[in-house]
Amino acid sequence: ETGVTQTPRHLVMGMTNKKSLKCEQHLGHNAMYWYKQSAKKPLELMFVYSLEERVENNSVPSRFSPECPNSSHLFLHLHTLQPEDSALYLCASSQDIGGLAGGRGDTQYFGPGTRLTVL
């Protein structure tokens, strides 16, 4: 499979469950991102990884725990979530995070998303 893939595509979980979202990119990129898209809010950046190192945590609650074991895989571990955490979670990747002016290395490629429902 090419591009950015995400599994599962849909997930329903209780507030006491522990689950993980998986993202995989087949583009040879060095940067990966997690975004959250809620029904009533714009797409929000959650985490940024560059060369497997986390460079940004956008004030995300600790019940969301990212993991980047290598440059092709990104996980989002979930535990004790709240119903308001129900949203579409998007993963993206780019060649690098900054990009030189005029360069295209920072173009982000998105996955299809995981629709999460917390009961």
Place this chain on the structure above:
Amino acid sequence: AQRVTQPEKLLSVFKGAPVELKCNYSYSGSPELFWYVQYSRQRLQLLLRHISRESIKGFTADLNKGETSFHLKKPFAQEEDSAMYYCAPRSDYKLSFGAGTTVTVRA
């Protein structure tokens, strides 16, 4: 505070008519500006970026630093342009998205 505003949630135009999607931003420094698009049942994807000054699928966007605007325009809309459009300023490596504008092009 950094903010990006897309004032129109919905925009409906006839095929062949011009279409303009407004985007205003409030950022410190000089962010790079992007437009992303999501067609029905497809992923979010980059449409264009201001620094490349190119036209993609007939769309152009002019950065007006004085008005802090980055409006997206197309002189003759096509039915395949129906989609959700997001304005996205980038500061450092952080991309922020507007609320989006849903464009419907009617035959």
